[in-house]
Amino acid sequence: MHGRYEPQEIELKWQEFWKRKNIFKSRKDTKRKKFYCLEMFPYPSGKIHMGHVRNYAIGDVIARYLRMRGYNVLHPMGWDAFGLPAENAAIKHGVHPARWTYENIAYMKAQLDRLGLSYDWQREITTCQPEYYKWNQWLFLKMLERGLAYRKASFINWCPSCETVLANEQVIDGRCWRCDSSVTQKELEQWFLKITAYAEELLRDLDTLKGWPEKVITMQKNWIGRSEGAEVIFKIDGTDEEILIFTTRPDTLWGCTFVCLAPNHPLADKLVRDKDVLKEMKGFYGDPLIKLGHFTGYYAINPVNRKKVPIYIANFVLMEYGTGAIMSVPAHDQRDFDFAKKYNLPIEVVIVPERDVMSERPDRAYEDEGYLINSDKFSGLHSIEAREKIIKFLEENGFGKRKINYKLRDWGISRQRYWGTPIPIIYCDKCGIVPVPEKELPVILPEDVRFTGKGGSPLLESHEFLITSCPRCGGRARRETDTMDTFVDSSWYFLAYCLKEEGADLTLEQSSSLEPHQYPRKSDDFLVTPISYWMPVNQYIGGVEHAVLHLLYSRFFTRVLRDLGIVNFSEPFTNLLTQGMVCMESLKCPEHDWLFPSEVKDDKCIHCGRPVEHGRVEKMSKSKKNIVDPDDMIKRYGADTIRVFSLFAAPPEKDLEWSASGVEGIYRFLNRLWNFVQALSSEIRDQNTETSGASRSPSSNLSIVRLTHRTIKRVTEDIEKEFHFNTAIARMMEFLNELQGYVSQKTKGYSEEERAALRFAIESFLLMIGPFAPHIAEELWSQLGNKPSILEYPWPEWNEELARELEYELVIQINGKIKAKIMIPDGLSDDEIKERSLAEPKIKEAISGKNIKNIIVARKRLVNIVLGN
RNA sequence: GCGAGAGUGGCGGAACUGGCAGACGCGCUGGACUUAGGAUCCAGUGGGCAACCGUGGGGGUUCAACUCCCCCCUCUCGCACCA
Helix, strand or coil, X not given: CCCCCCHHHHHHHHHHHHHHHCCCCCXXXXXXXXXXXEECCCCCCCCCCHHHHHHHHHHHHHHHHHHHCCCEEECXXXXXXXXXXXXXXXXXXXXXXXXXXXXXXXXXHHHHHHCCCCCCHHHCEECCCHHHHHXXXXXXXXXXXXXXXXXXXXXXXXXXXXCEEECHHHEECCEECCCCCECEEEEEEEEEECHHHHHHHHHHHHHHCCECCHHHHXXXXXXXXXXXXEEEEEEECCCCCEEEEEECCXXXXXXXXXXXXXXXXXXXXXXXXXXXXXXXXXXXXXXXXXXXXXXXEEEEECCCCCCEEEEEEECCCCCCCCCCEEEECHHHCHHHHHHHHHHCCXXXXXXXXXXXXXXXXXXXXXXXXXXECCCHHHCCCEHHHHHHHHHHHHHHCCCEEEEEECCCCCEECEECCCCCCECCEEEECCCEEEECCHHHCCCCCCCCCCCCCCCCCHHHHCHHHHEEECCCCCCEEEECCCEECHHHHCCCHHHHHHHEECCEECCCHHHCCCCCCCCCCCCCCCCCCHHHHHCCEEEEEEEHHHCCHHHHHHHHHHHHHHHCCCCCCCCCEEEEEEEXXXXXXXXXXXXXXXXXXXXXXXXXXXXXXXXXXXEEEEECCCCCCCCCCHHHHHHHHCHHHHHHXXXXXXXXXXXXXXXXXXXXXXXHHHHHHHHHHHHHHHHHCCCCCCCCCCCCCCCCCCHHHHHHHHHHHHHHHHHHCCCCHHHHHHHHHHHHHHHHHHHHCCCCCCCXXXXXXXXXXXXXXXXXXXXXXXXXXXXXXXXCCCCCCHHHCCCCCCCHHHHCCCEEEEEEEECCEEEEEEEEECCCCHHHHHHHHHHCHHHHHHHCCCCEEEEEEECCCEEEEEECC
16 A cells, blocks of 8 residues: 655655755865855845745755766855844844844744755854854955055935935935835945945956856946046136046037036035025935036136036036036037027037038937037047047147046945944044954954934944954044944855865965965865865856845955955856746735735635735735745645745746646646655565665666656756756656556556666656655655665766657648658658658648659658749 | 847747747646545647638748847836936
């Protein structure tokens, strides 16, 4: 009698087994090829959601598959544990952020284990621990030494609700990325990291990232925003002042009819008499498309033609980009054109689409390339050529110089918050800004503080923390109370996993690839440090939402570490997979608003019986209640079903639509597999456990042997081809369908040869499904009399000859229309194929009396007979 | 506006280098087993009675187009006064 498929039972059993055998432990081994498979570590928010499940299921299949392919795989997991929600919980519920965080970690870790994810937990990292954030502080000091960290007062993005500063990357449409409140500007002293020092390199090297999605590369390129042009000096008529402007179109200099300054440009205060107007413009945050200007009464002198042009203050000019001042060429820039029309300023055409053609009065700006007119000796040149020559002309005459600008700004990392890495700085009245000496690291975040939610960081009230002595003069001094942006933590965490190498308690400092002096000489590969062995990450997997933030910062940090001699590479992630979102239809009751899927039965609201409205399919969200809880799903179907479903419903890079009946379908599939193996296990069970687990291919030519080889080939190719797990799983479903068909047609008993063939088919099946549904694979593997663990067996191999189909269906077309299909043996020559096609009765009939113009043979596919008229 | 990607049955999605459109799953229809079926198994399932017609729309290249080229439409995502 065979038992039912009970996922709860077998999954817990094998999870326990894997844990006991410590089967996912990874160790550096220079004799083996390594593979570092990494998923973006989660913020311990409380519980995992389906997005996590999908992300980690993808990573787990890759890790498990590559282990089977013989790689030494590093597959770690950790916690991005600092951050605002912990502090908010403290304010709201009175729980200490540390306690809240650690409790969440414990719960979520159990959830991940329940999914059967193959992590090496011995390498777990938690960023809120001093042993981790010590290295944030150390790196900060190293950057400070090199001028890569600095302090400046600046207008910053301020979220009034979170009472903190936001990085540019954290402002979305003028709103806080986290709480969605409107962001305001505020001037504060901040610590910055000089990512702009690497702007050029970060941009250039994007082209080397062949394993990254084009989309992410483009987003980073746009973010860095390089533009080439010139800075030009305009003297202000009747004063000693000058205005420095930036332009990407020096070829249009002769068409400049006015100059604009940003409202917060330093010169604006000097030039504008009416301070109220200026104040109003500075505070203007209305529709940016409405052009506002104010004439200063002053004129600037265009250096190239000595022409006097009016100076305006304009709301559309940004102080943060370029020089905060522009030359306006209304004929060739639409914004300038709109402005000129509004304030009745002259428009002078200096570029025309075709040589020597005079232009008519334009009704819009001509922004394309063309030929110069009215530009002195440069007239007649093509604009691209003119740009170069004019820049030279500017430089020779001291009018200006070549200049490259970037949109990328330095990264403000100060946060007026408690739950983060303390910035290791001391302020002394006598000595000024003094870095905490390295040997005093880490600066520990004090735990006994109060959370009121008012007036900034609780650290300000912690006198023990705040008041210290100056490392230089010993006098009374004050600590920096700002903490670091949590994106600092995640900018190098992938290295921290490497450092947790067994038997080598390493630090970042010691891990320098150039001087492996501290690394224990236990083996002959001691010269290879864990970082240089494991890095770079071969496959990184996570959401696109980190396309610029985290992924750009990580690339920046890696370069800093490279220049410090700690790592010997520039790019941390060789291949990047940005998985799609998990979506679901939202459901709405006219009476009860949004409904959870569990509140709907037969398309009706369970509370009032009204028919539900079906909303859009969009990202799962609590507010629209279109969510499913991984815990519920696991309880109902087990981890294997959830894993397989989230890999089957869509290819990894696309959005996945959650479907309750789709999940059922996968559960049925696993049940069918279970029952199939159960029914056959007495036939094919290997009594001799010593020699079991071979899964060697029988040399026989039986159809199921061939089918097995063919399936192995196709599944392997699907996985290798951009991880198309959805089709790989479809192949396995087909495989099961065909095996069932084979078995159900069987009336007599099995021959020895057939038994061997079936055993081979099933074992190959289990090995292939293993990375996807590891528990059922392990259980059935052992039920066949094999010694666990299935994880110790390699990925099955196929034989090209046995994977070949002996005969195939040939499609016969006449003039491109299908007329017949015949089975023919593989390996026929083109002539033989033609002959057989023409001999087919239906074809014979169709072509009788007609003139055959041509016959095209597409091997293994079709024949197309082209008839003349 | 700029940049990127995508439009295929009732639904999610397949389709190699141009070579049978719709694999696989869901749903649906019919049947078997059953006291019962929301379990399981079997069969069918793009449209059309047919010739034929079908991959957002229109043109083109080709013996052959979901696939290549041109024009247009729609949707999604990212950036958005960056001079």
